[in-house]
Amino acid sequence: MKILTLVRHAKSSWKDTGLRDRDRPLNKRGQRDAPIMGKRLHDHGIRPSLIVSSPANRAWTTAKIFAKELSYPLEFLQRDDNLYLASVDRILDVVVSQDEGFNSLMIVGHNPGFTDFANFLSPSLTYNLPTAGVVSVSIDQDHWNLYEQPRTELLVHDWPKKTQ
Numbered sequence: 001m002k003i004l005t006l007v008r009h010a011k012s013s014w015k016d017t018g019l020r021d022r023d024r025p026l027n028k029r030g031q032r033d034a035p036i037m038g039k040r041l042h043d044h045g046i047r048p049s050l051i052v053s054s055p056a057n058r059a060w061t062t063a064k065i066f067a068k069e070l071s072y073p074l075e076f077l078q079r080d081d082n083l084y085l086a087s088v089d090r091i092l093d094v095v096v097s098q099d100e101g102f103n104s105l106m107i108v109g110h111n112p113g114f115t116d117f118a119n120f121l122s123p124s125l126t127y128n129l130p131t132a133g134v135v136s137v138s139i140d141q142d143h144w145n146l147y148e149q150p151r152t153e154l155l156v157h158d159w160p161k162k163t164q
Helices: 028-043 057-069 088-096 113-121
Strands: 002-008 050-053 104-109 134-139 152-158
Touching (some): 028 057, 028 152, 088 113
Parallel strands (some): 050 104
Antiparallel strands (some): 002 134, 134 152
16 A cells, blocks of 8 residues: 655745746745644654655745654655646656655645646545645555556545634
């Protein structure tokens, strides 16, 4: 069995209009929400063996915050350019390319691809994965080849404003 966790980056700032999209930082709400969501994911028992993030500043910062809350070594975090504003097909390609030795994978990235991918994993799950939102599923197979619709079980569907 594999566990796949999707994390949409926390809320980012649009304050500095001169920044490239990739360089936008988290805003105050994002800086507040990311550690809260990382702790809630920890409380759900999710322990990734690999975290891969979009290289965009807002996603990478979110990944580092989640890693800290999950006691995941920051030096093992990975960036993958293919996750930047990725479509479902590109996200699938990133997941499929991971080593089978990793049983729990977390990927950090962007909408609309992450909402679409969440719905691919668990059909009709959500119309929108909010910023700092999390979807985690168990996958009933021992490999990352998800090109055919995998059998999944929803483990976590959480976001900052969700009432617990």
